[in-house]
Amino acid sequence: MRSAVALTCCKSLVNSYSMSKKMPAGEQPAIEARGLRKTYGGSRALDGIDLTIRRGEVFGFLGPNGAGKTTTIRILATLTRPDGGSARVLGHDLLTEAEAIRSRVAVTGQFASLDTDLTGHENLLLLGRLHGLSRAARRRRAADLLDAFGLSGAAGRPVGGYSGGMRRRLDIAAGLLVTPDLLFLDEPTTGLDPRSRSQVWELVRRIAAAGTTVLLTTQYLEEADLLAERIAIVDHGRIVAEGTGAQIKSRVGAGTLHLRLLDGAQRPRARQILAGALEGTVRLAADPLALSVLFADRPGAADLGGPAGRAMTRLAEAGIGIADLSLGRPSLDEAFLALTGRRAGAAGEEREEPPA
Amino acid sequence: MSTPTAVRPAAGSDPIDALLAAGRSRRRAGAFAASAAFGLRALLKIRHDPKQLVDSAAIPILFTVLFTYLFGGALSGSAGAYLRTLLPGVLAMSIAVVTMYGGARLAQDVRSGAFDRFRGLPVWRGALVCGGLLSDAARYLFASAIVVSLGLLMGYRPGGGVPGVLGAVGLVLAFGLALSLVWAALALLVPDPAVVIGIANAVLIPVSFASNIFVQPGTMPGWLRAFVEVNPLSHVAAAARGLMNGTGQAAGEVTWSLAATVALALVCAPLTLRLYGRRD
Ligand SMILES: Nc1ncnc2c1ncn2[C@@H]1O[C@H](COP(=O)(O)OP(=O)(O)OP(=O)(O)O)[C@@H](O)[C@H]1O
Ligand SMILES: [Mg+2]
Numbered sequence: 001m002r003s004a005v006a007l008t009c010c011k012s013l014v015n016s017y018s019m020s021k022k023m024p025a026g027e028q029p030a031i032e033a034r035g036l037r038k039t040y041g042g043s044r045a046l047d048g049i050d051l052t053i054r055r056g057e058v059f060g061f062l063g064p065n066g067a068g069k070t071t072t073i074r075i076l077a078t079l080t081r082p083d084g085g086s087a088r089v090l091g092h093d094l095l096t097e098a099e100a101i102r103s104r105v106a107v108t109g110q111f112a113s114l115d116t117d118l119t120g121h122e123n124l125l126l127l128g129r130l131h132g133l134s135r136a137a138r139r140r141r142a143a144d145l146l147d148a149f150g151l152s153g154a155a156g157r158p159v160g161g162y163s164g165g166m167r168r169r170l171d172i173a174a175g176l177l178v179t180p181d182l183l184f185l186d187e188p189t190t191g192l193d194p195r196s197r198s199q200v201w202e203l204v205r206r207i208a209a210a211g212t213t214v215l216l217t218t219q220y221l222e223e224a225d226l227l228a229e230r231i232a233i234v235d236h237g238r239i240v241a242e243g244t245g246a247q248i249k250s251r252v253g254a255g256t257l258h259l260r261l262l263d264g265a266q267r268p269r270a271r272q273i274l275a276g277a278l279e280g281t282v283r284l285a286a287d288p289l290a291l292s293v294l295f296a297d298r299p300g301a302a303d304l305g306g307p308a309g310r311a312m313t314r315l316a317e318a319g320i321g322i323a324d325l326s327l328g329r330p331s332l333d334e335a336f337l338a339l340t341g342r343r344a345g346a347a348g349e350e351r352e353e354p355p356a
Numbered sequence: 357m358s359t360p361t362a363v364r365p366a367a368g369s370d371p372i373d374a375l376l377a378a379g380r381s382r383r384r385a386g387a388f389a390a391s392a393a394f395g396l397r398a399l400l401k402i403r404h405d406p407k408q409l410v411d412s413a414a415i416p417i418l419f420t421v422l423f424t425y426l427f428g429g430a431l432s433g434s435a436g437a438y439l440r441t442l443l444p445g446v447l448a449m450s451i452a453v454v455t456m457y458g459g460a461r462l463a464q465d466v467r468s469g470a471f472d473r474f475r476g477l478p479v480w481r482g483a484l485v486c487g488g489l490l491s492d493a494a495r496y497l498f499a500s501a502i503v504v505s506l507g508l509l510m511g512y513r514p515g516g517g518v519p520g521v522l523g524a525v526g527l528v529l530a531f532g533l534a535l536s537l538v539w540a541a542l543a544l545l546v547p548d549p550a551v552v553i554g555i556a557n558a559v560l561i562p563v564s565f566a567s568n569i570f571v572q573p574g575t576m577p578g579w580l581r582a583f584v585e586v587n588p589l590s591h592v593a594a595a596a597r598g599l600m601n602g603t604g605q606a607a608g609e610v611t612w613s614l615a616a617t618v619a620l621a622l623v624c625a626p627l628t629l630r631l632y633g634r635r636d
Pocket of ligand 1: 040041043044045063064065066067068069070071072110219
């Protein structure tokens, strides 16, 4: 199931890569931002964001509450003016060509922005009118969108009575009355149940496959890894890491070893042994029996088996029994912890000074 | 500009793929079409939730009936005679008070995020407010019809006939629309419907009572009379009175009222546009 999904995803990525090579306009990035800064009453929401997003790519913007994801999207979608920095969106200057940008991008905000008094159908028709579609064109488009998004049955009901998942889908549909060249999706799946979430994922893949560049923000590491070709991890208004999921993981370390001991009293000893055997940081989990090691990143350190095997032998020699063990590449969660010194989504309110 | 459709990956058989491939258009609605779309939206909202009209109906009914019977007998001996002076003023006051609901609606839009969606579209930035004015005009006509009908029921006979009544309604409507822009600007500044209503009430209630609508300024202390004489609502009420009663002395007051209307619009329209375009 999941591999099938991943395969579809890869196919579309391969497609858009090969396409963008042939496309002269593809040489110009969809978004090129330099040093974007924004301050709200003394608190720095954005503290110098540099971003380059290629055409046709799905780019994931990952960060905890208050990281600056929404602010970045609002600035790039011309809703908010940056205090500093510059950006070109689809080749247009952010400050002087806002109108041109607006005619080619769509934004689906973090909070649904539909008219709850109106029905789903009326909401789409209104936006069709505003996009200058003819009466026939907007009716056809609204009906097609409602159909494709599985909302035909609810089309005649006021949006105020929709479920969260239905609103989200309508919100995304509302951004597609005219297929945009660039779509901003701000936390498109926050608050959705797993089924609605995978529906939205499928929509994002289809939109990307149709050639629209997508910048999506999320607090879900799995989501960024699954949907986005490249990811930026943002924290305190700065990008702390950027690259493909694999690149970010390799910046953090070669691999992670998770262990669960038979006897919690042996944990301090196990920690010592592991710190000696593997070049990396050992973390003690909340579970008193568990600990994990994030291996240090060494060039050419593709083999995880050798070092892990040696570590296991030394634990066995010391008489430390293991109940459960897993070995793999670090998850994005672990990457986040290693890069920012705190867990993704944790301590969103308290802001330490970022290291100079 | 690119012509993206040709170089997109081949669309699959899925309806969404076909939809996305077909929908690339760079047209946009003109200023008028966009305003009309927003006006239609406001009317649709009323259709779905007719409670929104209750305020616009209750205020004129309440004002007309209450003030006629409360003050009517005391001041002119009989309700019928007093209506000649009072009703045109109540018309002006009712519309003025009803104007605040347009501002509240805009504040609600800003708050709900609908405003951001609209602002992100490539349409003329005055369209949302203009569309609101279109539906407000319908609302003001509705409220005017209530005041005039009630007046006729209670025994008011307009000496100015149909043209006089229509002229008065038109004048009050124009003033009401200009006044709406004040609340629109306020709503963009303070996007909270309750605050907009509160401030509008705090302005409109004193302005309505410190006018010539209920009492002739001759009986007032000097400082109050000075205010009543420059109060634009006094002039609109006096103009409506002249037109509806056909006294033939309306011209000066009509000019005064139109000047106040134009002045208000000239100050508030650019301010509203500016606040709308603000990005922070
Ligand atoms: N309009 C505003 N006025 C004042 N402060 C703001 C405003 N918008 C954002 N901020 C502040 O800027 C910082 C970044 O906010 P932003 O909404 O961009 O974060 P986010 O990454 O989208 O968070 P979340 O995951 O909670 O949506 C926060 O500290 C927030 O309090
Ligand atoms: Mg946000």
